Every structure is written in structure tokens, then in C-alpha cells.
Amino acid sequence: MKRSERIVAMTHHFKENPRKLISLPYFVDSFQAAKSSVSEDIDIIDEMFQSLGIGRIETTAGASGGVRYIPDFNHNQSRQFIDRLIHVLEDSKRILPGGYVYMSDVLGDYNYIREIGKVFGAAFKDVDLDYIVTVATKGIPLAYAVAEVLNVPVVIIRRDPKVTEGSTVSINYVSGSSRKIQTMALAKRSIQEDSNVLLIDDFMKAGGTIKGMENLMQEFNATVKGIAVLAEAEDEDEERRVEDYVSLLKIQEVNERSGAIKVVTGNYFNS
Amino acid sequence: MKRSERIVAMTHHFKENPRKLISLPYFVDSFQAAKSSVSEDIDIIDEMFQSLGIGRIETTAGASGGVRYIPDFNHNQSRQFIDRLIHVLEDSKRILPGGYVYMSDVLGDYNYIREIGKVFGAAFKDVDLDYIVTVATKGIPLAYAVAEVLNVPVVIIRRDPKVTEGSTVSINYVSGSSRKIQTMALAKRSIQEDSNVLLIDDFMKAGGTIKGMENLMQEFNATVKGIAVLAEAEDEDEERRVEDYVSLLKIQEVNERSGAIKVVTGNYFNS
Known part of the structure; x- marks a missing residue:
């Protein structure tokens, strides 16, 4: 040959x-x-x-x-990709009632997901991980894209325990934005004791979901080695409950009336 | 250079x-x-x-x-991979109450998911598709793995419509095994009219969920060009409601008492 x-x-x-x-x-x-x-x-x-x-x-x-x-994925390439993503997201047609931003099309496109996986993969490349943990539904493709780069298995927390999961550990948590009490469940056999995990989700506002994931990880004696969120948004009503995280995007302004939408780079690009 | x-x-x-x-x-x-x-x-x-x-x-x-x-992924390689997968699955420790098989670890491992994506990618390589449609939660990684091969976007049907999706179309359907009425919802703007779609899910028993997905697709005037399920199981109580599908695995026997579990290749390998 x-x-x-x-x-x-x-x-x-x-x-x-x-x-x-x-x-x-x-x-x-x-x-x-x-x-x-x-x-x-x-x-x-x-x-x-x-x-x-x-x-x-x-x-x-x-x-x-x-x-x-x-x-790896060098910082320049990461930044160029995120700038392109910001351009795609800053479209007033994306504004949904309640000031949310429609992102399902972006999260459904593997051409974006693959690149997001590379950026997070580079961000956490030196962290020793046993699992990447996400919560259904929209964090799932992100988790797999990072898992592909880091060669680590994915574990999915569910809102509703299913018969096909076996016994589960579940916790209640308070959703930040709606203040409603919600449930999260994870199959008992999905994580071994004393593991190191990376938490990942698509969106973080007050941080209630991430906080809930952290609490659930305690039940498994797992150590949270990192937190990754694609987009964060400021919550005016209350303080964020999660401190140490990496975000790629920050949704700074969504005005339903004027149609103004302002997205900037997340804290991964501060320095 | x-x-x-x-x-x-x-x-x-x-x-x-x-x-x-x-x-x-x-x-x-x-x-x-x-x-x-x-x-x-x-x-x-x-x-x-x-x-x-x-x-x-x-x-x-x-x-x-x-x-x-x-x-592409030639039939020999596909078959070898599925044989390996069967070997992993035929483990009595995987048997769950109700005769289900624990597969979340396999579905969480990108090394398996990537190969499953290749097999389905080869199975549907000549089908003209606009979207790959799955339903939360466990079909999601499969959908993305196939989407990566076929370069087609993924659309995720949810059990619970969320504020971050905008207006949704929802239908009720009867779950095959539990006979319970359940809901499926899909964001209105996620599929364009007159699209060709591939439905994919991890598991099919009576076929109620796939049937529900088919009905929901009608609401979007979408044409179902193919149905892909990773594993099928026989349902003794009733006839299957879905006829034309591709499966990679067939769970033939799960005996909770004896711990016997028998998995064979699915219909993709018949011929």
C-alpha cells in the first residue's frame, strides 16, 4: 500500500x-x-x-x-463559529412569547451541533471525566457532540422515570423562572459511585435546572468537574444560583414589542 | 504542500x-x-x-x-457490529421488571451510537429526506447519528410542549403496551409543508408511538419515507400497528424468572 x-x-x-x-x-x-x-x-x-x-x-x-x-479546536476557529451563530440567532423572527428565543432549528442541525461539540470539547479537554450528564430534551445533542470529542459516555436525566430504566433516584427542584417544583430522575445504574462528571444544558437563566442536576449528582456521590451551557440569559428577578460555568452565548436583550434581539459571546470568550 | x-x-x-x-x-x-x-x-x-x-x-x-x-457502510460491517451489540445485550443483568431490557448505557456510548448511525445511514442512503424525526428521549442520539451521515436536520417531538418552542401542534395517541392515552407535540415552525421524513426511535413493541408519530406527520402534510427502530420486541397481546419499518435488533425472549434473554438480528438483515 x-x-x-x-x-x-x-x-x-x-x-x-x-x-x-x-x-x-x-x-x-x-x-x-x-x-x-x-x-x-x-x-x-x-x-x-x-x-x-x-x-x-x-x-x-x-x-x-x-x-x-x-x-482540539483553536480559540480563533471557536470564536469565528460563535460569531456566525450569533448572526443566525439575532433575527427578530426568533422571538417567542415570554421573551424566549427559538433555537430548535439550530439545535437540530448537526452542522452547528458538531461545531458546538468541538468548542466545548476544547474547553474541557484537560478535565478528567467519567460521564457527561445532561437533562432531557434539548441538551441531549450537545452532550453527545461533546462526548464524541472527549470519548466519554453520556447520561441523560429525565423529567419522568420510565419502565425501561430500572430503579431510579429522583429529586425535586425549583425551576428558576417559573418557580414551580419539578422532578428529575436518573437510573440508579447509570452512574458509578465517585465519578467525575461534566453537566451540560442548552440554556440557563436563573440556574434552577443546573442546581437540580448538581443536587442529583450528590445522590450518586459524583463530583461535578465542570458546567457547560450553550446560552445564558440574565434573570432580572433573582440572583443566579450557579457560579462556575462556561457559556458560549449570552442573550442580552429580547424585546417582544420592538423585535430587538441582542446576543453576545458567552464567558468562554472573556479574558 | x-x-x-x-x-x-x-x-x-x-x-x-x-x-x-x-x-x-x-x-x-x-x-x-x-x-x-x-x-x-x-x-x-x-x-x-x-x-x-x-x-x-x-x-x-x-x-x-x-x-x-x-x-456508506457495507452489509458485512453492519452485520458484524450488530452481532457484537447482540452479545453485549444478551446479559441477564439487563433484565428489568416488566420484561424490559436495560439499554441506556449502550445508547449513552457514542462508540455504539456512531455505528448505529452508519448502519441506518446505509439503509436509507437512497431515500430523499428533508428531516429525521424522533420523539424524546432515547431516540434522540440515534436521530443525530443518522443525521450526521445523511446531512439532514433533526426534529424532536416532545411529550410536553415547552415555552421555548413557540406554538405547537399536538395529538393524542394510545400507547401500545400501557393502553394509556398520551400526548405528543411538535413546534409548528419545525417542519415545512410537504416534506419527506424518516421516523426513528429506539424501541418498538406494539407500534403505538410510531403510529402516533405518523399521525402527527399528517398534520404537517409530511410524507413518511421510512421508519427506523433500533430494537423491536414481539407483543403477544395485539397485532403490530406498523408494517413497513427497518429494525436492527429483535428482542425475542426476556424471561424475568429464569434470566434468559434472547436477542437476534432485526429485519434489516433478512434476505
């Missing part, structure tokens, strides 16, 4: 298996190539991935060693 | 943009390479993608022409 052919196959393999350790003999056997050729191939791919700003190939020496693709 | 470097960048680009038309001048300009070199690169990638069984690069001639990566 020629170098160019091996490079197609290896680039494909790395992109399908982010963060997974691949032994050099695996490639050597697959391609019937010399170890030195495979090493050179990997150097080329590593350099190109770095120059494309999409991560790097990490090499671990020794008997249990190998290579691993660590995806 | 050398051929091997261009090939890394192009393989990456194709894999990030399935089914999207890319003009040759885009590559020529990006790499400052001759058109003939870029064409040769594409031929190498095309041949290698085909020999890996992951699809092909389609070339369209003419002024509005270009190249497009059409992902």
Missing part, C-alpha cells in the same frame, strides 16, 4: 476514534508496512492536524504505548 | 462534510495546488474509502459541479 493510501485510512481511523490509544503494531499489521513508514505517516498526520487547528497525535512510548488523537 | 499533507486535510474535510458538494476550486485555492493534482488526490481518497467500505467520492461535472462524499 502506498503512503497516500495509508494516510487516508489512518486519518479516517484517528477521526473515528478520538482519544483512543492505538498501538503501532495495529497499523503495521493492517497495512503490511514497516514500522518506520507508519511512524513517518503519523508525523505527517500530526503536523497537518496541528496546522489545521484540529488537535494533535500524542505518542506514548513503552510496551503499553501507542498513539492517540487528541482533538 | 505535499500530496500526503493535502490528503490528510481533504480526508478530514470530506469526513466533516458528508454529502456536501465541494467545488474543486475550493481545494485548489486552499492548497495552492494544480487542479490535476487535486483530482488525483481525490481519486486516491475515493478508492481508499471504497476499499475501507465507508463510501465513495461522487464527482459531478459542469459549472455547478464538484465532489461529494457519500458515506
